[in-house]
Structure formats: structure tokens, C-alpha cells
Amino acid sequence: MTVNGDPFVAPEEPTAAEAVAAIGDELAVFDDWMDRYQFIIDLGRKLPPFPEAWADDAHRIAGCQSKVWLNPVQRDGKLYLAGASGLVALMLRVYSGRTPDEILATDPVFLKDLGLIEALSTNRGNGIAAMARRIHGIAEAAVSDPAGSG
Numbered sequence: 001m002t003v004n005g006d007p008f009v010a011p012e013e014p015t016a017a018e019a020v021a022a023i024g025d026e027l028a029v030f031d032d033w034m035d036r037y038q039f040i041i042d043l044g045r046k047l048p049p050f051p052e053a054w055a056d057d058a059h060r061i062a063g064c065q066s067k068v069w070l071n072p073v074q075r076d077g078k079l080y081l082a083g084a085s086g087l088v089a090l091m092l093r094v095y096s097g098r099t100p101d102e103i104l105a106t107d108p109v110f111l112k113d114l115g116l117i118e119a120l121s122t123n124r125g126n127g128i129a130a131m132a133r134r135i136h137g138i139a140e141a142a143v144s145d146p147a148g149s150g
Helices: 016-028 033-045 085-095 100-105 122-144
Strands: 006-011 072-077 080-085
Touching: 016 033, 016 085, 016 100, 033 085, 072 122, 080 085, 080 122, 085 122, 100 122
Parallel strands: none
Antiparallel strands: 006 080, 072 080
16 A cells, blocks of 8 residues: 555554564465465565665665665654565565554564564575664664654
């Protein structure tokens, strides 16, 4: 879902905890991790298009196996995120459209609890952990500068 016609993802569930629970329920439908991984890839295909202008080093997440970009915007006290790829789609579903405090209160341990870290290759597992660190860093900066002026 987009916000004001742009590529930022609006939340599907009311809270990050509910998003994590919904993802867990959706992944549990599949018997093996190849099917789950295909589901995650399909989630990425449903994301709004990520603008080419943002596909640069300033928006790139270091540590990801493939080229992954993330762009935040703060609106009405919430952080909205834009990105591209299946694994990014999971992170955006949990974190985008939330307050910085809710983002910081949502520990990325859910990735391990859902079995994602163990099911992914080491490089992909490191990449999703890098995404979580970047998103938490964005939220920390927003808490430090709520007006987004810095």
C-alpha cells in the first residue's frame, strides 16, 4: 500500500506485534522453507515501485547479499519506509508506518522466532539483520530529532 501515491508502505496491521503474528501465521501455511521463501519473494513483488533515483549508495543497506535499498520519511510522528525485495517487504510490513518508539520496542528477534534467520543462507541472514539495524537506527535518529531537521 502507498501513502499519498508514493512508494512508502503503510501498515496492514494496527501494530508491529500484530504484523509479526500475521507473518508467522502466513508462513505456517507452508510445509517447507522453499515454499515459504517463494511466498516472501512474492511479497517483495507486491511492493510499490522503488524510485531509481533512490537506488544509490546513500540508500543502500550494507551487508546484504544482493543490492537492497531503503528510504525513510517521517510523517505525522510515524516513520514510513520504501524499499525493494521480498525480505525488505517483511521488514516494511512490521516497521513501516509506526512511531519511532514502537519500532524501537519491536525487537528484530522475531526474525529468529519465525525461523527466518536459520532458514536463510548466512549472507541473507546477515542482510536481514543489517536491515533491522538500519531501521532501528532510523528510529533512534527520529527519537533524537522528532522534527526531522537533522
